[in-house]
Amino acid sequence: MQDYQLIEKLAHQNRERIPERAVHAKGWGAQGKFTVTHDITKYTCAKVFRPGTTTEVLARWSTVAGEMGAADTERDVRGFSLKFYTPDGNWDLVGNNTPIFFVRDAYKFPDFIRTQKRHPKTNMRSPEAMFDFWAAQPESVHQVTILMSDRGIPVNPMHMNGYGSHTFSFWNEAGERFWVKFHFKTQQGHKYYTNKEAEEVIGRTREATQEDLYNAIDTGNFPKWTMFVQIMPEADADKQDFNPFDLTKVWPHGAFPLIEVGELEMNRNPDNYFQMVENAAYSPSNVVPGIGYSPDKMLQARVFSYADAHRYRLGTHYEMLPANAPKAANVNHYHKDGPMRFFTNDFGNPDAYYEPNQYGGPVADPSVKEPPLRIDGDADRYHQDHVDADYVQPRALYTEVMDQAERDRLHSNMAAAMAPCSDAVKERWYAVLGRVHPDYEAGVRAAAKSPKEENALPVDSDTPVEAAE
Numbered sequence: 001m002q003d004y005q006l007i008e009k010l011a012h013q014n015r016e017r018i019p020e021r022a023v024h025a026k027g028w029g030a031q032g033k034f035t036v037t038h039d040i041t042k043y044t045c046a047k048v049f050r051p052g053t054t055t056e057v058l059a060r061w062s063t064v065a066g067e068m069g070a071a072d073t074e075r076d077v078r079g080f081s082l083k084f085y086t087p088d089g090n091w092d093l094v095g096n097n098t099p100i101f102f103v104r105d106a107y108k109f110p111d112f113i114r115t116q117k118r119h120p121k122t123n124m125r126s127p128e129a130m131f132d133f134w135a136a137q138p139e140s141v142h143q144v145t146i147l148m149s150d151r152g153i154p155v156n157p158m159h160m161n162g163y164g165s166h167t168f169s170f171w172n173e174a175g176e177r178f179w180v181k182f183h184f185k186t187q188q189g190h191k192y193y194t195n196k197e198a199e200e201v202i203g204r205t206r207e208a209t210q211e212d213l214y215n216a217i218d219t220g221n222f223p224k225w226t227m228f229v230q231i232m233p234e235a236d237a238d239k240q241d242f243n244p245f246d247l248t249k250v251w252p253h254g255a256f257p258l259i260e261v262g263e264l265e266m267n268r269n270p271d272n273y274f275q276m277v278e279n280a281a282y283s284p285s286n287v288v289p290g291i292g293y294s295p296d297k298m299l300q301a302r303v304f305s306y307a308d309a310h311r312y313r314l315g316t317h318y319e320m321l322p323a324n325a326p327k328a329a330n331v332n333h334y335h336k337d338g339p340m341r342f343f344t345n346d347f348g349n350p351d352a353y354y355e356p357n358q359y360g361g362p363v364a365d366p367s368v369k370e371p372p373l374r375i376d377g378d379a380d381r382y383h384q385d386h387v388d389a390d391y392v393q394p395r396a397l398y399t400e401v402m403d404q405a406e407r408d409r410l411h412s413n414m415a416a417a418m419a420p421c422s423d424a425v426k427e428r429w430y431a432v433l434g435r436v437h438p439d440y441e442a443g444v445r446a447a448a449k450s451p452k453e454e455n456a457l458p459v460d461s462d463t464p465v466e467a468a469e
């Protein structure tokens, strides 16, 4: 027992693992920069958007459902998290590669995630649970359509877009608020795998994304995205024929054109994956002056959920770990002591340990106060029934954005995903598809009856997209 080095070694080994993220456990990270190329200061006073400004960024991409050891190339939504180390503190944009989400009420989120994880008895993933849940939430058909489309299996994050998804807000020097959506368009061009290709990739390697990303950056092929925003003046929210705070809806480009802002470039592999990527704590609550939230119910819930998850997963002072501590701003808060108090924050004056105090401790700065968030209406839990509004945008995606070959692949991907489900669940889901478009329902029914050899993706699927629309 006196060989305490042995005891220390064994004890540390027992503590080398931390809980994985409850969702988005499998991920890949990179460091880089964001440079502002266009002036949007009339909408926001955030320093990160001052023309010419370059800001250090930590990115993490992920799949949603798989555990930490899951294969990379699975059909799933991809997380798209960015931490901007701005002079006003960290701004986190914790988005996805889809502009929308499955549900619009946070109350449904834990149940939705349960359907994506393992069944309590079989310990296997359950398509029956997934489609049973989706069939009862018709607002999910927009996101499920994207998931089952070509975009459901990106070759790697370098070949996909990122979206903030929620409606956030900007405010400018004059205190005027604007609603905003964030878009990051890949400059590498879109590239996706078919189910068959993905199976072959997974048979070869389970770490295809990590390999692609690491090697691209290691050999100097730095991936880039062009950042755009859509802007809506605060007073216009009420004038839309859709709810602009509903996370299952996009803002149509025709009405809200993309405004170019800058360029994101990822150019460095983290020296230590655990320290920079596993320890990274992204949260929608991390905003900076000039950027705010909105009445989106999902966003409001996320503002709580993430820091709570971080305290559980990483510990009390997770925010001071190297990945999370602001790099370009001083931290002035009165959080003290507790586990992981490995840093000094008494500002050189131990008397200033409460607020307010007369000993020169930090005080709130009114110049960064957010303008009031105007809200109205009833606060209630209500059920939004099968209103046609939920089918308008998936219908536009199906009929206007996709061509026939894409629709055929959507039909066969969805039929394959539904194959293990009971007839009762299938019929309920077909009814939802039928409300989007009769051809959608008919196409999936036909694909389910006679599965065809998979159509190949178009040969030009790797053609870079134009930077602006």
Ligand code: NDP
Pocket: 099, 146, 149, 150, 151, 161, 185, 250, 251, 252, 253, 254, 392, 393, 394, 396, 397, 401, 402, 465
């Ligand atoms: P637009 O024709 O202006 O935009 C269509 C968008 O669809 C493009 O941004 C394109 O992305 C994207 N897209 C293409 N194929 C797919 C796919 N399989 N899955 C998801 N997105 C895809 O039309 P609208 O703005 O009027 O929107 C029409 C429909 O397009 C919406 O109802 C929505 O389903 C979808 N969409 C809209 C977006 C928006 O913010 N307005 C964003 C993404 C999708 P890219 O330019 O990168 O090729």
Ligand code: HEM
Pocket: 020, 021, 022, 023, 024, 027, 060, 061, 062, 078, 079, 080, 081, 094, 095, 096, 101, 105, 106, 107, 109, 164, 165, 166, 280, 281, 282, 298, 299, 301, 302, 305, 306, 309, 310, 313
């Ligand atoms: C991760 C909760 C909706 C994107 C997480 C984590 C939690 C969580 C607890 C793990 C955090 C951690 O341990 O670090 C929720 C809740 C939601 C919600 C409660 C709804 C109310 C969404 C939506 C998006 C999203 C709508 C995208 C638009 C992500 C991403 C990650 C994540 C990208 C991984 C972050 C990383 O890379 O570390 N979510 N989530 N989530 N979530 Fe959500």
